[in-house]
Amino acid sequence: MSSEVFSYRSLVHALSGAVGSVTAMTVFFPLDTARLRLQVDENRKAKSTPAILAEIVKEEGLLAPYRGWFPVICSLCCSNFVYFYCFHSLKASWLKGNQSAASTDLIIGIAADAFVQIIRDEGVGALWNGTFPSLLLVLNPAIQFMIYEGLKRQLRRGVPRELSAAEVFIIGAVAKAVATTVTYPLQTIQSILRFGQFNESTCESKLLSSLRIIKCLLVNRARKYGMLGLFKGLEAKLLQTVLTAALMFLLYEKISSCTFRVMGLSNNHYKKH
Numbered sequence: 655m656s657s658e659v660f661s662y663r664s665l666v667h668a669l670s671g672a673v674g675s676v677t678a679m680t681v682f683f684p685l686d687t688a689r690l691r692l693q694v695d696e697n698r699k700a701k702s703t704p705a706i707l708a709e710i711v712k713e714e715g716l717l718a719p720y721r722g723w724f725p726v727i728c729s730l731c732c733s734n735f736v737y738f739y740c741f742h743s744l745k746a747s748w749l750k751g752n753q754s755a756a757s758t759d760l761i762i763g764i765a766a767d768a769f770v771q772i773i774r775d776e777g778v779g780a781l782w783n784g785t786f787p788s789l790l791l792v793l794n795p796a797i798q799f800m801i802y803e804g805l806k807r808q809l810r811r812g813v814p815r816e817l818s819a820a821e822v823f824i825i826g827a828v829a830k831a832v833a834t835t836v837t838y839p840l841q842t843i844q845s846i847l848r849f850g851q852f853n854e855s856t857c858e859s860k861l862l863s864s865l866r867i868i869k870c871l872l873v874n875r876a877r878k879y880g881m882l883g884l885f886k887g888l889e890a891k892l893l894q895t896v897l898t899a900a901l902m903f904l905l906y907e908k909i910s911s912c913t914f915r916v917m918g919l920s921n922n923h924y925k926k927h
Contacts, residue, residue: 664743666913667906671738674905676731678898683726684719685894692887703890737767738906741799759803763796794837801829802903816911819904826903827896834895839884841891843871 679686688706710718744762805825809817817825834841875883 661743661746662917663746663914664739666910666917667742668735668739670906670910670913671902672731672735673909674902675734675898676727677905678900678902679727679730680723681901682894682898683723685890685897686726687719687721689887689890689894692890703893706890737795756800756804760796760800763799764793767795794833794841797836798829798833798899801832802826805829817907819908822904822907823900827900829903830899831892831896834892835885835888838888838891839872839875840868842875842884842886843868 684707685703687710688703691706691710692703707719714721741762745758748758748762802825805828806817809821809825872884879886
């Protein structure tokens with residue numbers, strides 16, 4: 655197992671994923687700014703992505719849509735490096751050269767992203783405590799990778815070949831669109847908690863407190879705005895995440911395939927996906 659975990663192949667995937675994600679996020683970062691404002695700013699009159707971006711630029715300046723870019727990019731670079739490394743090393747160790755399946759991709763995706771999320775939010779000492787709430791919030795990339803890897807297998811249909819740029823861009827967009835829509839209510843709750851709009855109770859265990867907060871916020875949001883209130887800002891989120899993910903996967907595939915080709919590993923790279 656150590657040969658798969660500590661390998662050049664895993665390192666190439668990690669570096670390619672980190673570079674691709676950072677580049678894509680930088681290009682489409684203003685859309686994420688618009689999404690956050692739509693989610694948490696109840697007094698904002700603009701309801702569409704172009705309108706809210708125009709308001710932000712007019713009120714706060716031309717660079718305002720990129721406010722907070724640097725810490726986001728630093729976090730994204732580190733977390734995606736770890737995520738891609740864990741995903742592909744765990745996958746290689748699990749499959750040992752066999753064909754993957756959707757269920758395998760989902761399980762490995764959850765395991766890799768849970769590892770990143772728990773360390774980032776709670777520290778290394780919390781790896782074995784309170785994992786369930788964290789798992790709820792890492793379903794997005796797990797579902798995304800499950801759909802992406804499944805669509806790649808369908809396009810190749812057992813033939814080891816490099817997908818075209820258009821194919822990678824489209825399946826990356828489809829995978830992210832489905833994952834974002836399915837998990838969007840939880841992302842809305844994350845945004846509310848991030849901006850301190852809910853006071854957390856300290857009178858019960860962290861696990862029960864986290865579950866109670868998630869349930870309470872979901873119910874209150876639905877009662878106040880209806881079921882559609884759980885999806886407020888979805889337009890901006892889909893626009894930003896779908897384009898970002900599609901460009902990220904495109905850059906990731908091209909960087910990794912070029913690197914593997916230079917290393918003389920291109921055939922093995924395609925067979926193992």
